Amino acid sequence: MDINISAKLFNKLVEKLGKETAIEVIELVNEVESQLKEKVVEETKKRKIELRDELRKELATKEDILLVRQEIETVKQEIETVRQELKGDIEALRNEVKGDIEALRQEIRGEIKVLKIMIFFLFALVILTNKESLEIVLRVFGLLK
Structure with missing residues (x-):
């Protein structure tokens, strides 16, 4: 028998109910208390598990952070690949334009x-077909007086 009640309360129960009945009441109270404690412990464990699960869902784990870092690295590599391809394309276009x-x-x-050549022949044709222009040209060069 686990008696957690005061002697004064026990004496009052014995006085009102009798010794055996008082002991039964105390045992019943202790049993109820024990069951309540078990329920409290069980409920506390449940709450802890629920909280842990919620925190795991909400907070980033080391694995999550590692995955994000890997994704960032992959994106960086893809950007660098595209950059190199663009440089090559730009250089090819530059050479083509040159x-x-x-x-x-x-x-x-x-x-x-x-x-x-056409202007020269046209000029020569005009001079040779036009008598006056031929005379002017000959005078300019001093071949005609």
Whole structure:
């Protein structure tokens, strides 16, 4: 018998109920107290488990942090790969544009030469077909007086 009550209360129970009944009441009270303690312990354990589970859901674990770091590293590598690809594409476009510009320059130089030759022949044709202009040219060069 686990008696956790005061002697004064026990004496009062014995006086009112008798010794055996008082002992039974005290045992019953102790049993109820013991059951309540067990329930409190059990409920406390439940609450702790629930809180732990909620915290695990809400808070980042070391594994979560490691996964995020790995994802960040993967994204960094992908960005670097794209950066290198873009650099290569830009360099290829730059070389292509330089080649196109050089080709256009060569084409323009060729056309300028053709235009110079055409102007020379046109000028010569005008001078040779026009008697007065021929005389002017000959006088300029001192071949005609």
